[in-house]
Amino acid sequence: MFKSHIAEDILAEHLVSHGAVSFLTEAPMRLKSGLITPIYVDNRTLTAFPDAWRDIIETMASRVAELNLEFDVVAGVEGAGVSHAAALAYRLSKPSIFVRQTAKTYGNHSRVEGASVKGKRVLIIEDHISTGLSLLSAVEALKAEGAEVTDCLAITSFGIDETTKLFKKENVVCHEMLDFSKVLDKAVEMGKLTAEEKSTLGDWLQNPWTWAARHAITPTGSEN
Ligand SMILES: O=P(O)(O)OC[C@H]1O[C@H](OP(=O)(O)OP(=O)(O)O)[C@H](O)[C@@H]1O
Numbered sequence: 001m002f003k004s005h006i007a008e009d010i011l012a013e014h015l016v017s018h019g020a021v022s023f024l025t026e027a028p029m030r031l032k033s034g035l036i037t038p039i040y041v042d043n044r045t046l047t048a049f050p051d052a053w054r055d056i057i058e059t060m061a062s063r064v065a066e067l068n069l070e071f072d073v074v075a076g077v078e079g080a081g082v083s084h085a086a087a088l089a090y091r092l093s094k095p096s097i098f099v100r101q102t103a104k105t106y107g108n109h110s111r112v113e114g115a116s117v118k119g120k121r122v123l124i125i126e127d128h129i130s131t132g133l134s135l136l137s138a139v140e141a142l143k144a145e146g147a148e149v150t151d152c153l154a155i156t157s158f159g160i161d162e163t164t165k166l167f168k169k170e171n172v173v174c175h176e177m178l179d180f181s182k183v184l185d186k187a188v189e190m191g192k193l194t195a196e197e198k199s200t201l202g203d204w205l206q207n208p209w210t211w212a213a214r215h216a217i218t219p220t221g222s223e224n
């Protein structure tokens, strides 16, 4: 699939300059999945920078056109996926809904909020993908309500092999707005990362599940 190198470069610069990516080679952290990581992505911060956010949403809108994606509704994954999904839906004049991480324990007990998705084609939006389990859980909730879900857009993904295999098994294709390697290249170019640190992060991205054990690393950063 063709990706615009200029768009990738602009988005990478936004992510690095606005601090959406933290490099933690000195203090790796444990994620909710248990994965120990020297990189943390916080795309939640991007909505605080309107120019950057606009470029992200416009890139998503362009990708929808390039991929010829056809859908009735845009759904955000609670919580960080919701603002980006709502902005894209507004931009495309499509209905916007969201999927809770867990069902409410009162009221309608629903995970899908905003409108019925029965018989609808839903485009799902994530801010970032690591293991992909948050996304797949949302896909499952949508399908349980009768939706058809085939594609996801995410700003970033670590591009973990096991995650890609999981998506394939569930017949979901995830399209991220830029290759993660572009973020690392940009960080080096901007002097935020040394070549040695980039090599450590590249090693993690190649095989994140065994990285900590291979290097006898225990997480020192706070959990997230
Ligand atoms: O691919 P995964 O391993 O599932 O990780 C990615 C998810 O983790 C974050 O959500 P999180 O629940 O941590 O926080 P949020 O409520 O702010 O979205 C992020 O927004 C993604 O939804």
Ligand SMILES: O=C(O)c1cc(=O)[nH]c(=O)[nH]1
Pocket (backbone or CB within 6 Å): 031, 032, 033, 039, 040, 041, 042, 043, 128, 130, 131, 224
């Ligand atoms: O795996 C996660 O939960 C995760 C990783 C990451 O880099 N950013 C995030 O918001 N969640």
